[in-house]
Amino acid sequence: MGLALFNTFILLLLVVAALLALRVKDLLTASVVFAVYSFLMCLLWAEMGAVDVAFTEATVGAGISTVVLIATIFNLKRKSSD
Amino acid sequence: MKLLSYIPVLVVGVLLLYAAKDFPEWGSPDAPASKSPVSSHFIANTGVDTEVPNMVTAVLADYRGFDTMFETVVVFIAGMAVLAILKNSGRKKLVKREFEVDAEPDLIVTNTVRLLVPVIQIFAFYVLAHGHVSPGGGFQGGVLMGASFILVALSWDLETALIRFPLNWTTILGGLGIFLYAGIGLLSMFLGGEFLDYSELANIFPVSREMARYHAMLGVEIGVGLTVTAIMFSLYANLSTEGRLQRGL
Amino acid sequence: MENSIAWIFIFPLFGSVACAILGISNRKICYPIAVLSMAGSLWAGIETLRQVLSVNDHTVSYLFGGWTLDAYPRGVGIEFHADILGILITLVVLGVGLLVSLYSKLPVEEETPGKEPLFYTLFLLQVTGLAGICLTGDAFNLYVLIEVAALTGYGLIAIGSNRAAAATFNYLILGTIGASLYLLGVGYIYIKTGTLNMVGIHDIIVAEGLADSATMQVAFVLVGVGILIKMAFFPFHAWLPNAYSNAPTTTSCLLAPVVTKVMIYVMIRMVLSVFGVEFSFESTLWTDVLPWLVVVAIVCAAVMALAQREIKRMLSYLIVAEVGYMVGGVWIYNYYGLIGSIFHVISDACMTLCLFLGAGLILRKAKTTHFDGLRGLFTKMPLTMTGFFIGGFSIIGLPPTCGFFSKWYLITGGMVSQRWEYMIVLMFSTMVMVVLFFRMIERIHLAVSESGENLGHGHGDLGLTDQQTRFDEGPLSMLIPLLLASAVVLVVGIYNQEVVSLIEVFLSDFNLPRGEGIK
Amino acid sequence: MxxxxxxxxxxxxxxxxxxxxxxxxxxxxxxxxxxxxxxxxxxxxxxxxxxxxxxxxxxxxxxxxxxxxxxxxxxxxxxxxxxxxxxxxxxxxxxxxxxxxxxxxxxxxxxxxxxxxxxxxxxxxxxxxxxxxxxxxxxxxxxxxxxxxxxxxxxxxxxxxxxxxxxxxxxxxxxxxxxxxxxxxxxxxxxxxxxxxxxxxxxxxxxxxxxxxxxxxxxxxxxxxxxxxxxxxxxxxxxxxxxxxxxxxxxxxxxxxxxxxxxxxxxxxxxxxxxxxxxGTEVLQQLDGEDWMIGIACATILISSLIALSQDNLKRRLAFSTIGQLGYVILGATLATQQGIGGSVLHIAMHACGKITLFFCAGAIFVATGKKYVSELRGLGRKMPVTMGAFMIGSLSVIGLPPLGGFVSKWYLALGALDRGATWVVFVLLISSLLNVFYLLPVAVTAFFRNPADDSEPEIKEAPMACVIPLSITAIGCFVLFFIAGPLVSMVGLTD
Amino acid sequence: MFEDGTIINELLIERLNYFIYVVLLLIGLHAMIAKKNLIKKLIGMSIFQTAIILFYVSIGVKEGSTIPVYLPEHDPHGSHSVPSDTNETSHFDHGPVILDSSLVKGYANPLPHVLMLTAIVVGVATLGLALALCQRIYQGYGTIEEDELLAKMESREIRSKTLSVQIPKDQKLPKKDELKKEKSRSVSKSKTLSASKPKPKGKK
Structure with a gap:
């Protein structure tokens, strides 16, 4: 029963993270929340048995894309209009 | 305009939910995907065919090796395209970014990083080499290695990282990675099999056909690791400085 | 030799890697590498065509990694499934690639100075991706190859100016939505059938009668919409005109003729080989909805093409209209319509290539592709204009060119299936194309300004300096590919019987209605 | 056939x-x-x-x-x-x-x-x-x-x-x-x-x-x-x-x-x-909607001849006359009888010879004098006798008088109409020939018999030889066609 | 539309995964279409792609199955120590053996995992390329809001009115790419796609 509860909790947290990442105005915060979203996704997959995918998502998805996103934001404006 | 954008979203949503009705039971072993001859072959025969304990790596590098080759090509394309887009296109004078602070690389950070980087790189090699047994493999190892160089670029500045890993080298290493991967496939083709048929390598290496696949997979993973390392670092280097490749973040 | 099908993509793949690595030290070496690898790839393609024709059931299936069909179940390894349709489109792609690589020497050096190695790397990988799409027999591998072709496409377009980057961003967003919808569709297929191999999917759909299951219907819609987006079908075509008109010359010459046509090939492959004729035409209501969408598509694209004042933008809207032709040809669900659609894929690639090569030459010599700057080009660059207008007449559909024969089969298909709305819209768009091209001939030939008053003082004086009307043809390295392309347009037209009989052999094993005669 | x-x-x-x-x-x-x-x-x-x-x-x-x-x-x-x-x-x-x-x-x-x-x-x-x-x-x-x-x-x-x-x-x-x-x-x-x-x-x-x-x-x-x-x-x-x-x-x-x-x-x-x-002639005859086509052909002939009357520009007048003559050929085809179709094909040849002479003359006049309009041609006959003579012969052939080719084809057209039993078509042929006379002959008449409006015009001489020779050849051709009508008729397969 | 049990029971309890992935997909799709900021669009794109990956992975889930890596007893490389309950270790020395169907149920389905490795990497590659495009747009137009960008493109379109690439005669290629960065950038910057009227002006 614990796993199903954990599963549901992670899924709800995921949706919240996704909405927050798109709602928040400051791009830097958005990319950090997006990193959180990726890590949650990685947790979910690890729990569902897809270990390789979780590892890749953690390194490639959360790691590199967040670094690259922040690197780009540093070169553009930080404030987003919507 | 806002409301207008909800229409396609709702249409797609209704479409997907309509399909959900007909999905097989979640996680049931007799769902078509799970009991199909293809995946049951993978689970049953990977040990016999390729002697690789980690089925995912076996399927990734051998059964569907062609997919992975093109995946490496996609990574290589991303690197080349970013280079192509940002090369000599930046602004003339380096405008000061509003949140930039000119600080010397911090003492504590540089020392910890000096200790940390070798550990990361060893772990990266471990992940790459141990991909057959534990989760891991070319991509994850390559990214970790690339991350170690990015760590150096973050803590000191991009110049020091570029001294250790000049940009031209990223293209060369990226190309060599694909060359290695496709080269192994070509070699097995010259030895009489189809493209990427590693078991043919047994003709030249003193191993059985399955072990030839085992070792060839390692070679392929190294190729993937090379390309991913090079391209991840070049991606960071280009994007952080709009192709002007000086101080970086 | 036996695995010539693999050589088709090995040559450009290794060529691109060589370009990337050797290009760092010596920029000039990339052009010969590109041309040689394209030539090798075309030669391997012809070898494969000979193999396909020699095999009695006209298909060559090539399994990567040695997982032959007799020892292992079908979906285990990835399979290249080259039948007549696939290899024909591959040869078109490789032919266009070779011609454009020959053409690309000067425009690349001038429009993107210093970036030749990067350009040729992306160029060769684009052709690899497209050739792979035409040959692959695995649904997921098709997604990866679509992404290869898409990413190289974005890179090749954005290599140019800032405007191109803005257009490419739009293209990227729409392209990713399309590819991801296709991926989702494959996921829905996989969850119901359990295999990714196209032939395997077809067998399971037929065996288990999945036609009425909700998931498969939605999978069909997702895959269909995804491909329609990638193909720039009318409601989703916003990215094409900006992308192709702002792109560097060589990129638009490569992308315009082949990318949308390969996507139409994918649609035909999905409809005929993967989902099967009964599933896609009878049990879904696409055959009633789509022809009307096609009518709207062609009319709007033609009208918008009329409004353009610049050659490349006009040609881009023409491409959107031609996509409407081909989609209509498939979805009127008729034997002649399908022959017309497939033959139109081949002939439209040749025509569009001819036009864009011509536009590139005009841009180079007349410094502009805007209609105001075209006056006097007939005397200035006669060979380029003949090549350009052979393509133009082929799009209108005048007899010796291939455009006439493909339009002929489309009209016959429309008539036999009694789709009068498709027929009428074909007629309307033909007239629009007549107006488009002869308006251009007027602009070039007559000494009359747009508002209608005489410019020169009679007797053929075009009101231009002698320097503008002196014989000043484009460089040979660009002119010869154009003339070759226009020759191909004529040759494909004259020898259309060989191509059409090949297509008929391909279509013989799908039972398509031939339409009852109106007595 | x-x-x-x-x-x-x-x-x-x-x-x-x-x-x-x-x-x-x-x-x-x-x-x-x-x-x-x-x-x-x-x-x-x-x-x-x-x-x-x-x-x-x-x-x-x-x-x-x-x-x-x-x-x-x-x-x-x-x-x-x-x-x-x-x-x-x-x-x-x-x-x-x-x-x-x-x-x-x-x-x-x-x-x-x-x-x-x-x-x-x-x-x-x-x-x-x-x-x-x-x-x-x-x-x-x-x-x-x-x-x-x-x-x-x-x-x-x-x-x-x-x-x-x-x-x-x-x-x-x-x-x-x-x-x-x-x-x-x-x-x-x-x-x-x-x-x-x-x-x-x-x-x-x-x-x-x-x-x-x-x-x-x-x-x-x-x-x-x-x-x-x-x-x-x-x-x-x-x-x-x-x-x-x-x-x-x-x-x-x-x-x-x-x-x-x-x-x-x-x-x-x-x-x-x-x-x-x-x-095929049999299918056409018993096709009931077919005599509408005859109507259209006759309408073409009559209306175009009337418009030609009102045209002052010489070339436009000849153009409308061509439309009328084409109406004859279409008429022959729509009559769907052996005679009719033979007549129409013959008319192609006869009219070609006649009309080309007229156009050559119009061009020659334009080259020599730069005049385009019929009203300006007063008294030109004396100055350009050969051209205007050829014009006269050409117009007579188009009208269809016996010694010239035009007559032969109109003759077979009339026979075809009688075969078909559409006698009103013969009347149409007669009226249109009359109309031809009214819009072609006045040109020759003003050229020969009207004295020039004013003598102040510069000295007009004949068109260059390279123009005059061909138009005289085609004028002679109209005559020749009348006399060699026999082999032409057999070529068209009317040897009854 | 569901035969057994209420919709909520069917959707939210047994197949929560499939419902959540649809929600995430819609959030991503909406962001891509409606968000004006280019970076937000890209984040929406990534969410869209990860939602699809979530769907694929939840296809491969099997109740009560372990991760798709062979347990020690099925390990193809045979002899390695297995700590049995008695303190002494017994060595199993056997070559690779084909598992029968009952054992197959013990392992998760590896195929979706492989596909998703590819999808993640493709997603990152697209993201990297898109970010490079954003930088190029920012350099050219100074904005990453879509409405401002469209306005600026229209205004430039009208001003330049004709679309022709002005190929500067004096374009000298930078000798060594890296070192001559300053000079070549100034030349190519002026080469952007603004063009003069084609009618020959004094400047030509």
């Missing part, structure tokens, strides 16, 4: 007749502006080669053998086939012979007016003629369509030769009508026949006995008839005729040969071919 004992032989000559002008074009372009005379000799050489090749086939035809040549397999069942039979050869002879005359004439005309871009002019002229010969020798519907389109496109640069505002409007109407009708009306009709004629996929050959429209239902036949009649817009049938006056912006040799002989006759020739060979 096919004479009983027909032996068909394969021969390269029809192809030579078609290809010769195309090769000539290469010579013309190579010679170019710098070597004018060489260029002119090339044109003349090619024209004479074509004429000799065509004439060399006449004895063959008279002895009953039909020459064929298979060029290229265009569709699975329909080849691009060249065949020389009665109709085709008569039209080809007329076109190629008159081309020689026009070449000489255009040398005089173009040099007289110092026209620009003559190389382009001669090149496209040669291409148009090869397309005309192609139409004359085509053996099935799709071959005729192939050359019909080629002709439309290759004459466009000639119509817009002046490259000014009028040329633009003329070119637009010219191409608008021709390409619209051929792509949007003719193409569907062709594909309809291709798919379903006699169960579909039949060669739609003109002389073949299978593949006739009889197998269709009543309404389909009527629809097809309308599509074909109005599809060939070059025939200038009334509602779709206004491209012909529009094309008068072209230099006179163009309007002389093309818009009096080649282009318009191609249209009419195709309509006659379709009526006689695809529909």
């Amino acid at each position: 096919s004479t009983p004992e027909v032996t068909v032989i394969q021969d390269i000559r029809p192809l030579i007749a078609f290809v010769a002008p195309l090769l000539g074009v290469i010579g013309i372009v190579w010679a170019g502006e710098k070597r004018k005379n060489l260029r002119e000799t090339f044109t003349f050489l090619v024209a004479s080669i074509q004429a000799t090749v065509v004439l060399s086939m006449v004895p063959l035809l008279l002895s009953g053998t039909i020459v064929e040549f298979h060029v290229w397999q265009m569709f699975t069942h329909v080849p691009l086939l060249l065949r020389v039979d009665g109709f085709g050869l008569l039209f080809a002879c007329v076109a190629s012979l008159l081309w020689i005359a026009t070449t000489v004439y255009s040398i005089g005309y173009m040099r007289g007016l110092h026209e620009h871009a003559q190389t382009r002019f001669y090149a496209f002229f040669a291409i148009s003629l090869s397309a005309t010969i192609g139409v004359a020798f085509s053996a099935n519907l799709l071959t005729i369509y192939f050359f019909y389109e080629m002709l439309s496109v290759s004459t466009f640069p000639l119509v817009t030769h002046m490259q000014d505002k009028e040329a633009r409007t003329g070119g637009r109407t010219y191409l608008g009508y021709l390409l619209f009708t051929s792509l949007c009306i003719l193409l569907p009709a062709l594909s309809w026949c291709y798919v379903w004629l006699d169960g579909g996929n039949v060669a739609m050959d003109f002389l073949a006995d299978t593949g006739k429209v009889g197998s269709f239902s009543e309404t389909t036949q009527i629809i097809l008839l309308i599509l074909f009649t109005f599809g060939f817009a070059k025939a200038g049938i009334m509602p779709l005729h206004s491209w012909l006056p529009g094309a008068m912006v072209a230099p006179t040799p163009v309007s002389a040969l093309l818009h009096a002989v080649a282009v318009v006759k191609v249209g009419v020739f195709c309509v006659v071919r379709v009526y006689s060979d695809i529909f």
Whole structure:
């Protein structure tokens, strides 16, 4: 029963993270929340048995894309209009 | 305009939910995907065919090796395209970014990083080499290695990282990675099999056909690791400085 | 030799890697590498065509990694499934690639100075991706190859100016939505059938009668919409005109003729080989909805093409209209319509290539592709204009060119299936194309300004300096590919019987209605 | 149409007749502006080669053998086939012979007016003629369509030769009508026949006995008839005729040969071919909607003659008269009797000779005096006796008086009408001949019998010799045609 | 539309995964279409792609199965120590053996995992390329809001009116790419796609 509860909790947290990442105005915060979203996704997959995918998502998805996103934001404006 | 954008979203949503009705039971072993001859072959025969304990790596590098080759090509394309887009296109004078602070690389950070980087790189090699047994493999190892160089670029500045890993080298290493991967496939083709048929390598290496696949997979993973390392670092280097490749973040 | 099908993509793949690595030290070496690898790839393609024709059931299936069909179940390894349709489109792609690589020497050096190695790397990988799409027999591998072709496409377009980057961003967003919808569709297929191999999917759909299951219907819609987006079908075509008109010359010459046509090939492959004729035409209501969408598509694209004042933008809207032709040809669900659609894929690639090569030459010599700057080009660059207008007449559909024969089969298909709305819209768009091209001939030939008053003082004086009307043809390295392309347009037209009989052999094993005669 | 004992032989000559002008074009372009005379000799050489090749086939035809040549397999069942039979050869002879005359004439005309871009002019002229010969020798519907389109496109640069505002409007109407009708009306009709004629996929050959429209239902036949009649817009049938006056912006040799002989006759020739060979006379007669077509033809004749009366510009007047004369040919075809169709084909030849003389005279007057309008021609007869004399002969032939060719064809048309039992058609023929008199003779009358308005005009002398010789030859030709009507009639297969 | 049990029971309890992935997909799709900021669009794109990956992975889930890596007893490389309950270790020395169907149920389905490795990497590659495009747009137009960008493109379109690439005659290629960065950038910057009227002006 614990796993199903954990599963549901992670899924709800995921949706919240996704909405927050798109709602928040400051791009830097958005990319950090997006990193959180990726890590949650990685947790979910690890729990569902897809270990390789979780590892890749953690390194490639959360790691590199967040670094690259922040690197780009540093070169553009930080404030987003919507 | 806002409301207008909800229409396609709702249409797609209704479409997907309509399909959900007909999905097989979640996680049931007799769902078509799970009991199909293809995946049951993978689970049953990977040990016999390729002697690789980690089925995912076996399927990734051998059964569907062609997919992975093109995946490496996609990574290589991303690197080349970013280079192509940002090369000599930046602004003339380096405008000061509003949140930039000119600080010397911090003492504590540089020392910890000096200790940390070798550990990361060893772990990266471990992940790459141990991909057959534990989760891991070319991509994850390559990214970790690339991350170690990015760590150096973050803590000191991009110049020091570029001294250790000049940009031209990223293209060369990226190309060599694909060359290695496709080269192994070509070699097995010259030895009489189809493209990427590693078991043919047994003709030249003193191993059985399955072990030839085992070792060839390692070679392929190294190729993937090379390309991913090079391209991840070049991606960071280009994007952080709009192709002007000086101080970086 | 036996695995010539693999050589088709090995040559450009290794060529691109060589370009990337050797290009760092010596920029000039990339052009010969590109041309040689394209030539090798075309030669391997012809070898494969000979193999396909020699095999009695006209298909060559090539399994990567040695997982032959007799020892292992079908979906285990990835399979290249080259039948007549696939290899024909591959040869078109490789032919266009070779011609454009020959053409690309000067425009690349001038429009993107210093970036030749990067350009040729992306160029060769684009052709690899497209050739792979035409040959692959695995649904997921098709997604990866679509992404290869898409990413190289974005890179090749954005290599140019800032405007191109803005257009490419739009293209990227729409392209990713399309590819991801296709991926989702494959996921829905996989969850119901359990295999990714196209032939395997077809067998399971037929065996288990999945036609009425909700998931498969939605999978069909997702895959269909995804491909329609990638193909720039009318409601989703916003990215094409900006992308192709702002792109560097060589990129638009490569992308315009082949990318949308390969996507139409994918649609035909999905409809005929993967989902099967009964599933896609009878049990879904696409055959009633789509022809009307096609009518709207062609009319709007033609009208918008009329409004353009610049050659490349006009040609881009023409491409959107031609996509409407081909989609209509498939979805009127008729034997002649399908022959017309497939033959139109081949002939439209040749025509569009001819036009864009011509536009590139005009841009180079007349410094502009805007209609105001075209006056006097007939005397200035006669060979380029003949090549350009052979393509133009082929799009209108005048007899010796291939455009006439493909339009002929489309009209016959429309008539036999009694789709009068498709027929009428074909007629309307033909007239629009007549107006488009002869308006251009007027602009070039007559000494009359747009508002209608005489410019020169009679007797053929075009009101231009002698320097503008002196014989000043484009460089040979660009002119010869154009003339070759226009020759191909004529040759494909004259020898259309060989191509059409090949297509008929391909279509013989799908039972398509031939339409009852109106007595 | 096919004479009983027909032996068909394969021969390269029809192809030579078609290809010769195309090769000539290469010579013309190579010679170019710098070597004018060489260029002119090339044109003349090619024209004479074509004429000799065509004439060399006449004895063959008279002895009953039909020459064929298979060029290229265009569709699975329909080849691009060249065949020389009665109709085709008569039209080809007329076109190629008159081309020689026009070449000489255009040398005089173009040099007289110092026209620009003559190389382009001669090149496209040669291409148009090869397309005309192609139409004359085509053996099935799709071959005729192939050359019909080629002709439309290759004459466009000639119509817009002046490259000014009028040329633009003329070119637009010219191409608008021709390409619209051929792509949007003719193409569907062709594909309809291709798919379903006699169960579909039949060669739609003109002389073949299978593949006739009889197998269709009543309404389909009527629809097809309308599509074909109005599809060939070059025939200038009334509602779709206004491209012909529009094309008068072209230099006179163009309007002389093309818009009096080649282009318009191609249209009419195709309509006659379709009526006689695809529909067949028996099918047409008992098709009830068919006499509407006769009505349209008569309306074309009468209305165009009335408009011609009101035209002051000489070339526009001749243009409307051409539309009227074409109406005669269409009338002959719609009468659907052996006599009628024979008469219509004869009229093609007779009218060609007459009308080209009139256009040559109009051009000569323009070269010599720069006058375009009939009202300005007062008293010109004394100054340009030969030209105005030829004009008189030409107009008499067009009107159809006995010693000239025009009479023969009108005679057979009247016989055809009586065969069909449509006596009111004969009255239409008479009235229209009268109208011809009213709009052609006044020109000659003002030229000869009115004294010039004022003597202050500069000294007008005869047109250059290069213009006068051809127009006198064609005038004599009208006479000759009357006397050699016998072999022509047998060529058309009317030997009853 | 569901036969057994209420919709909520069917959707939210047993197949929560499939419902959540649809929600995430819609959030991503909406962001891509409606968000004006280019970076937000890209984040939406990534969410869209990860949602699809979530769907694929939840296809491969099997109740009560372990991760798709062979347990020690099925390990193809045979002899390695297995700590059995008694303190002494017993060595299993056996070559690779084909598992029968009952054992197959013990392992998760590896195929979706492989596909998703590829999808993730493709997603990152697209993201990297898109970010490079954003930088290029920012350099060219100074904004990453879509409405401002469109406005600026229209205004430039009208001003330049004709679309022709002005190929500067004096374009000298930078000798060594890296070192001559300053000079070549100034030349190519002026080469952007603004063009003069084609009618020959004094400047030509």
